[in-house]
Amino acid sequence: MRCLLWAAGSHCHYRRGFRFYVALIGAGLLAAVLASASCGGGGTTPTWTNIVPATSPPAVAGPAVVYDSAVKGTILFGGYISTAGKLAAHNGSWEYDSKAASWADLKPVGSAPPAVARPPMVFDATLGKVLLRTESGPSASRVIGTWAYDPKAKTWTDLKPTGTSPPALLEVSMVYDSSKRRTLLFGGTGETMFAQVYAYDAKANAWTELKASGTAPSARRGWSMAYDQGGKKVILFGGWNEGEGFLNDTWAFDPASNNWANLKPVAAPPARYLASMAYDEALKRVVLYGGMTKHIQSLLGAQSYDFGQLGDTWTFDLGKKTWTSVESTVSPPARGMAGLVYDASTQKLVLFGGLGTDHTPFIAFST
Numbered sequence: 001m002r003c004l005l006w007a008a009g010s011h012c013h014y015r016r017g018f019r020f021y022v023a024l025i026g027a028g029l030l031a032a033v034l035a036s037a038s039c040g041g042g043g044t045t046p047t048w049t050n051i052v053p054a055t056s057p058p059a060v061a062g063p064a065v066v067y068d069s070a071v072k073g074t075i076l077f078g079g080y081i082s083t084a085g086k087l088a089a090h091n092g093s094w095e096y097d098s099k100a101a102s103w104a105d106l107k108p109v110g111s112a113p114p115a116v117a118r119p120p121m122v123f124d125a126t127l128g129k130v131l132l133r134t135e136s137g138p139s140a141s142r143v144i145g146t147w148a149y150d151p152k153a154k155t156w157t158d159l160k161p162t163g164t165s166p167p168a169l170l171e172v173s174m175v176y177d178s179s180k181r182r183t184l185l186f187g188g189t190g191e192t193m194f195a196q197v198y199a200y201d202a203k204a205n206a207w208t209e210l211k212a213s214g215t216a217p218s219a220r221r222g223w224s225m226a227y228d229q230g231g232k233k234v235i236l237f238g239g240w241n242e243g244e245g246f247l248n249d250t251w252a253f254d255p256a257s258n259n260w261a262n263l264k265p266v267a268a269p270p271a272r273y274l275a276s277m278a279y280d281e282a283l284k285r286v287v288l289y290g291g292m293t294k295h296i297q298s299l300l301g302a303q304s305y306d307f308g309q310l311g312d313t314w315t316f317d318l319g320k321k322t323w324t325s326v327e328s329t330v331s332p333p334a335r336g337m338a339g340l341v342y343d344a345s346t347q348k349l350v351l352f353g354g355l356g357t358d359h360t361p362f363i364a365f366s367t
Helices: none
Strands: 002-005 012-014 020-025 028-033 035-039 048-051 064-068 073-077 080-083 086-089 093-097 102-105 121-124 129-136 143-150 155-158 173-177 182-189 193-201 206-210 224-228 233-241 245-254 259-262 276-280 285-291 310-317 322-325 339-343 348-352
Touching: 064 129, 064 348, 073 121, 073 129, 073 339, 121 173, 129 173, 173 224, 173 233, 182 233, 224 276, 224 285, 233 276, 233 285, 276 348
Parallel strands: 020 348, 064 121, 064 339, 276 339
Antiparallel strands: 002 035, 012 035, 020 028, 028 048, 064 073, 073 093, 080 086, 093 102, 121 129, 129 143, 143 155, 173 182, 182 193, 193 206, 224 233, 233 245, 245 259, 276 285, 285 310, 310 322, 339 348
């Protein structure tokens, strides 16, 4: 029988090596074991372990995080930090080494992208670099940029792509489509909300709007998205819009056919937005963590940070179209707007930062 093992002390006989989930919260680091094992009693027994690196980025909400397979490290950029009791976007660049459990302040050479929060970022294997999309400035005059980061040279470059670029939108999502070797950008919100899909071709340095077929998800903000490499589809979950409120629907976008499909699983996680989601290559499942159930009217200058944060963990099996709750007796404190990424070098998921539930902007969890 196959089961998930999070606790090192479980009465199970391992068939394969451990796979670790790692979550960084503020300056702290929480690690949990998730392994494939043969268990006599079945079920799940999660256990989280707190790890505190000697050096860490500032506590942050809404950072961009991505695993860079070229340097085998997780790159973090931007997000909201707390300055004089208020939230403000910044443009810091950091790299996390899972094997050494250490952070390094990259201090890039030359120009850097503007200070932003919740920007989309991927590792574009065609480009061989980290790809970031930024928007800054007042809503009426936002400056849109597509940037590439070279971790070996420690330089950011404004690519200034051609073609039909996505409009000025916030809270967009990007994934790298390994089947067609391109970056895909979805939706976003501006004066209204959008559900369009755009593709970035690194070789041509150009954006193109894709005319997706099928019934697309309703326009929304704060959804969760990940590229399922096993099924070669983009998975979208939840979000919020004014007409429907908080959502818990599950959709798949097929890059091969350029088609949307409503998967309509029998059961699903509770409705939420600004949750963290990534594809676990070892587990071959999409993993969803946390999120919020109350809408954020304005983060900047806010005095209360109670937005109905969640601390649950779910996995999604695309082949079976099923969600599974992974319950834990000990887990990170609830949060939304955390960065989640799969670290292929150590088969770990890295979850950093987020907005906490204790009426302070961030949680620092330590043993």
